[in-house]
Amino acid sequence: AACARARALSTSAVRARITPLVMPAMSPTMTEGGIARWALGPGDAFSAGDVILEIETDKATMDVEAPDDGVFGQVVVEAGAKNVQVGDVIAMLAEEGDDLSNIQVPTSRIFPSVARLLAESGVKGSEVKGTGVRGMLTKGDVLAHL
Secondary structure, eight states: OHHHHHHHHHHHHHHTTSEEEEOOOSSTTOOEEEEEEESOOTTOEEOTTOEEEEEEOSSOEEEEEOSSOEEEEEESSOTTOOOEETTOEEEEEEOTTOOGGGOOOOOOOSOHHHHHHHHHHTOOGGGSOOOSGGGOOOHHHHHHHO
């Protein structure tokens, strides 16, 4: 059983290696910004601390650095885009050796547990006001609505 558990954990870890890069908040009051320039393109390898992109705010243009080593997977929001909300997916990052040909971009900002609760209860997400970070729905929001 321990061997099967270890195998399952390693499989899920492999699936989780392609991760979304979200629009960061460059200040405590920032709610949106623009993509000034992508410093990397699909397939480009990077190291922790390398500049990935430049973000435009209402006050300045700032570099966003890579938190870890990896490979740039896919641009989701093109350079020149304005009014990108903090927390929106702007790119997909991967690890060395990942298959970049089949990257799936998340289409929803709903946690899987919240999506499951909505489906089980028959409630539409648009009927519930989100109280989480940046208006995201929480399980508590859905339960309070029921």
